[in-house]
Amino acid sequence: MKQRKGIFMLVCSLLALIIFAGNNLQQHEDMPALLQLRSQSTALAAAEVDEATRGQVVANYGKLPMRFEANEGQFSEQVRFVTRGSGYC
Known part of the structure; x- marks a missing residue:
């Protein structure tokens, strides 16, 4: 056996x-x-992106419903930044 x-x-x-x-x-x-x-x-x-498109992207970037924060010990050391906003952590 x-x-x-x-x-x-x-x-x-x-x-x-x-x-x-x-x-x-x-x-x-x-x-x-x-x-x-x-x-x-x-x-x-x-x-290459034309100037009109580039300007539109730059203008809309600041309107995104999220923000980035530096990791100050609240997450693993591998994480440098965290995203916060509607639908995000």
Whole structure:
């Protein structure tokens, strides 16, 4: 009985290892596609915006119903700022 339990545990461990390794390989195969998407989004973010649109964005930014506060110990050290406002913490 103990021998069967040991074999069962070994088989389960090997299956878990194979599944974990397979997921890890899949993530590495997707990496070139993710890097391409990242470079495309960076290019879009750096696109030129005309002055009228830029002025409208700047004017409306101050009207957002939220504010940012520095973390002064109320949250984890990883958090630098917290957002407060309607629908936010």
